[in-house]
Amino acid sequence: MMRAVGTIALCGAFLLGASSPAAATRAPKVQLKVVDAVKGGATKTVWLHCAPVGGTHPNAKAACRLLEQVNGQPNQLNVSPNASCTQQVQPHAVVVIGRWHGRVVHWAKVFGNGCQMRAATGAVLAI
Template sequence: MVDTRLTGRIFLAAATLAGTALAPALANAEPAAEANWSTLNLTISTENRDEAPRTAVLSCHPVGGTHPHAAAACQTLNAVSGDLTQLTQAQTTCNFIHKPVTYTARGSWQGRPVVFEETYSNQCIAEATTGKVFAF
């Protein structure tokens, strides 16, 4: 009976040591995988209260979500390292009609938090600036 108790304690100690040794390795492995993950919740809203905001989820690294042009949107964001404030207006002709539209993005880009909100004077200028990112 003494051998059984001693064997059980030795086994328990060995299992505890093995688990303790693996814990730091596992803890370090998971954040590295999540660091490349990028998911943004995108919203387009207007001042018109009768018009419901449009939303989409954009995932990059890997590409996916509910965004209809996810690959092109991710390519645009990759070019600016996920910093939507770095998107610049493309050469295009837009009218001067003042009909504000607000684009919002919340989520994470390769482990960094993303909080973006910009109101553009109209849809044409918004699309010319953000490309496919808010094309949904």
């Protein structure tokens, strides 16, 4: 009987601990799917989470910081406006979709090459 009481007490402790606000995992306020498809090349897809920062993006912290500066609107990014890019033609079709603090984000653009894409979007599309 004592063993059963101990087991019930232990289970109750786990349940109470799991339901506490500190232990509960909260969903990020920003969840974006970022896609870069290179014509004749690979397609890369990552998840970017902000508030809290995470996901599969290789530099989520820098990408979130850039998007915060433009209130989550990728079309307003212009990270390196004076970049010197070659006229090489290797189109990058990019898409950023998801939610930014409750607002739907849906942005797509085709850049002439990777340099132009990085100059415009910086860490956001450095995937």
